[in-house]
Amino acid sequence: MDFRGILDRLKARQAPGLVGSDEPRAADPADKKDKGRAGDPFLWVEAQALPRFLELCRDDERLRFECLIDLTATDPSKDDPNLHVVVQLLSLAFRHRLMVKCTLPKAAASMPSSVPVHRAAQWHERECGEMFGITFTGHPDPRHILLPEDWIGTPLRKDYVFPDEYHGISCK
Amino acid sequence: MSAAVKYVKNVVDTLVTTLVGMKITGKYLLQKPITVQYPDERLPIPNRYRGIHYLEQEKCIECLACARACPIDCIEMDAVRHGKELEWISFTLDYQKCMFCELCVYPCPKDCIHMGTEFAFVSYDRSEFVHDLLSYRGMSRDAKQRMVEAEEKKKAKEAAKAAKEAAKVAAQAAKEGKEAAGGGGEAKA
Amino acid sequence: MFTEVLSAAPQSGTNAINDFLAGVKPEFVPAWAVPLTAVGIAVGITIALVSVIAMFSTWLERKVSGHIQCRYGPMRAGWHGWLQPLADGVKLLLKEDLVPVGADRVMYVVAPAIVLASVLAALAAYPLAPGFFFADLDLGIFFILAMTSTTTIGVVMAGWSSNSKWSLYGAMREAAQVVAYEIPLGISLLVPIMVAGSFNLLEVSRGQAGMFGMDWYIWPWVNPFMLPCFVLFFIAILAETKRAPFDLPEAESELVAGFMTEYSGIRWSFFFMEEYAAMYLYSVVGAFFFFGGFESPLTWGAAKVFGDGHVLYHCAAGLTLILKGFAGVFLMMWLRWTLPRVRIDQVMTLGYKYLTPLALACVLGGSLWEVFVAPILPWRNG
């Protein structure tokens, strides 16, 4: 199924938290500032409803996104008040992919964990949490994964300042 | 499969597969090894090998394209420009950082930085890993020659120009003088 | 161990060193000094023997593994690296003597000594030649098996005292493994012992002297149960000497280095000396009980040409045994560089469910053969 088909199906099923969609488009010749957008289409989903949305995607017999391939986040820029959480879904049965995006305010970055739906999310959420400072409520094991337990700061946010030293080791 | 059959099968399988394995290892035991005795004999190094850089300094124009292309900024160069000629101060490559990706080679407009086939690095001091790729400092004799020639040419040109100017001035003056004289004549007239 | 040798040597009265010393003894030296000096010399020879065997075996192991793996192995020290073990030995001697923090110091230091002593003691019963041995024991094979088993005590001590969990694992595995494999090892030797009718190594060897020195017990017409017995024996000695595929006590990919994880320098090398000496020793035992011991066409020829007491005859016999011993060692190495390692529960299963019943079946079959079939075979009564 292509992206439009998936979107229609999700609309028909009244998927929880579905906000809208974004598709690549060519630059608008009338508007000089608009450069268009390349790449893949994706869906906007409300962050607080993401686990329920993923559950629907997994269980719907015409979508069957059994596999959560990736869960990560993006910090669009220093000035943006929001983070984007990005989920890649894959259906082995129907051979289609879906990219799902949620916005999450930087000031209160907290959302429910998707681990009950896909256990694959477990490590991805841990990584995402430590790198962007997102709290996944209900995560069974919310420790740091790649960073040391006592690392301060969220390195992949754009406003991150690299520390001068760590336990007396100079980082310069 | 009954337990007894399985028991016998296990014994037979173990013995047979072990013997098959021993046949293979035994075959190699009798063959000549494929390794080489490294410092005495060395394998040929292909032409495209990405080893320590070398620089064709004569061609380089200090455009910084390689330094900009480097992902880790390990290339630094410094030179003073005398017109077209360069007086080289340094061109260093920090091999503590360099990851031999060859990205510095492609953007060069003069095709003057290359990667060689030398790969061995041994040193007692970290500072020795900062290599200076220059084969000479300052200016080459040719460049000096060219500069002197250019200077001379320039001087000659200037002189010629000055002479021309002088001639022009003189001509002008003469003309003016003439005109003045003429004018004077007219005025007189 | 010394008391054993002491009491054994004068009784049998055939120890070559003892005889020689008794022959050259000046009047003023008391009689009891002779066996004592003989023991001293024997101990010296045994230690030298262990070192030489271990050195040669390490070199052989590295060359065999190298060539099996399409590489050369050591090539720098001497011709094809034959001096490499010497260089290694010097290096190991000069290494810092480390005892880990929290280790039981006394046990930690004593463990390698016990391990090495056990194999030294076992070598006391190893005859170098028909007329040159330290102790001609009536129960020679029992003595060897008993002494080599004490290695386990040293290994367990080493593992326990190292204060490392990996070492402890190694030690426990060794204990379990050796206990399991002592049984099939002992049982599988019963068939040749039955055929030979003796526990004495020299007598067993003498019993295989026929057929130009080729009347070995392994041949199926002697006793068809001998070949499976040898296979069982060989598997059991692999496990006893901690060789792959039974190298679980040191299993480098699981337990880092097992019981010797924390050891370094010369103490560490003691474990290896023991391992290689034990490999050689067990191979020699196998050679005695299955492959004719001293007997071979070479020995037979030497006996025909020079006579039964000549030095060259003894040399030929000794050389035969050394070659047979190292053939066994080579086979063990070949296997090691071919096979993956088995798991601990599989080791136990193999020991208790496969080897022990099969060995018992072989003993039963072998003894029935000896009682009912062997008497009517013409070549067994010639």
Add this chain to the structure above:
Amino acid sequence: MAESTATTEREFMLDVRTQDMEVNMGPQHPATHGVMRILMRADGEICTGAQPHLGYLHRCAEKIGENVEWLQYLPYTDRYDYLAAMNNNLGYSLAVEKLMGIEIPRRALMIRTICAELNRIGSHLIAFGTYGLDIGAFTPFLYMFREREWMMALFEKICGARLTYSYIRIGGVFNDAPPGWLSEVERFCDVFEEKWQEYVDLLMVNHIFVQRTANIGVISPAMALDFGLSGPMVRGSGIDWDLRRDMPYELYAEIWKAGAFSIPLGKGERGALGDCWDRAYVRVMEMMESIKIVRWCLDSIAPGPVIADIPKTLRVPAGEAYVGIENPRGELGHYVVSDGGKVAVRCRVRGPSFTNLAVVEELMPGTLIADAVAIIGSTDIVVGETDR
């Protein structure tokens, strides 16, 4: 999991219980394939719990991606999965090309495919060789290194590096193949087919190896999907899924249509479906399939340009793209976000080893320590990629 182990024969019993002991496996341990630590709780020889601790090799690959130019990031892609650097280059290049929408010359596609498949062979050789090493067989490992050495020499000839190739770049490949290279690849294929049979005889069907790996670490198909596993891990569980066929990139659609390769699946031949042996089997069989793909490319390669016309300083159009490719270890995903500038806004790497390793936590309890080693080995992780 519960059903599958209940049917298999366990030859040890849990009738004696002692106090659990905590053992640190790693960060320097021969079986962890790099610097990874597994905190293991063990009751004697039996592992009762395991907790992987990662991050010892974390090199901030994603952060670097946000700070260097598009082309400059290429050498960094070599360094997360250092055993399959060509595939990493390919994945990253494909993601950026998707944003840029450029057409790649056909010869470049061919060379890319050859390199990626050769690298897959090399990677599987290491995977299987070190797996043998974990199980205790030393020699097959060196035999496999011998073939891999040749593969690396081939790469050295084409790009000058042996491990960190940076050869496949955005828009094509750096250099055309040197003269005689393609015929040497063909020779490599011929020799490899011979040697491959030896690996199978020496290790794959060896009874001890089978006994060590069959029925160990059984991953059921449902569990594989739940954990988001990919590559040989999921094919070992009998799920017929290969991105090269199912979501083709490059030339794979054409190659599949030509019938040049098939997809080996675990069948539970020697034990339960989805055990360690099945995963090793899939890897071994895949090497042969890669050889077939290389042969197809060698047959149909034609002269031509090897790089599309792209500017020296890339400016990638604004947008975001996710591209997943079939790395030797599974789905290697690159998620790149561009705002139209010289530098990426986000450069996410979805490493297959990272996801595949997560399942270890689940598989380990109830196995012996030796099995734990076998399970870690069968996931075929590269720590450079789990930690990035």
